Amino acid sequence: MGSSEKNSRKSGRRYTSFELQGVSAHIQESFWATVLGAVLVVRGGMFLLNPQLATLECDRLQSLGICKLVVSGLRGETVTPFPLNRLEKADVQKHGKSSQLVLLTSDGKLYFPINNGFTFTHDKASEINVFVQNSEAKSLKLEQDNRWFVYPLGASLIVLGSFLLWSNFKKLLNRSARRSKL
Structure with missing residues (x-):
């Protein structure tokens, strides 16, 4: 083995397959939370914009x-x-x-x-x-x-979807901050 290979092994950390599966599970969870949040916000907006x-x-x-x-x-x-x-x-x-x-x-x-x-x-x-x-x-x-039914429903969907998007974004920022400290 050359000295350059030894140096790259010392400086670069190798991840186990278990750690990589954990990372992909976090990414998948974040993806679906983002999709659900976006769908809720869009559907809530559709409720609010339709004639009532x-x-x-x-x-x-x-x-x-x-x-x-x-x-x-x-x-x-x-x-x-x-x-x-x-x-x-x-x-x-x-x-x-x-x-x-x-x-x-x-x-x-x-x-x-x-x-x-x-x-x-x-x-x-x-x-x-x-x-x-x-x-x-x-x-x-x-x-x-339909305003008494649709406006509260649309607003609730937008709030719930926004909360999902915000909490997911916050989790992603926290994860990236933890990784940058390592």
Whole structure:
């Protein structure tokens, strides 16, 4: 053996396979904690940014009845007016455990936001259908408000995900500080 090999062995420490497995377990744990934290933050943000308040107002007070669907959330408000005589009926579409109120008009479909809360979507569809069929009813005002459910849920997911990311980052900094002291 040459003197350069002896010097490199003395200066460089060799790790056992057990130590390397421990390192890879820490890296794998950190990776999955980071992925989970990022997913929670993104999903929480998606909850917060989706429109959460929908209002349908219909009036037969004038000779030409008019309806408007107002959908609002953190990104702003969308107002869709349409003639009452074009409203044919309301229906409910299922999306897994969530449901969505759909207005069927002669021009197409108008969608309420997907209902992630515990609002009674089928009852609202029935209320709209009764109004459409009963020409004696003068007005209809209907709201679907998921903010009380979605905003706390979205904020909780963001806080939990941020905590995971922060604690994982702190662990990584502590590990690298310990290694640099060795």
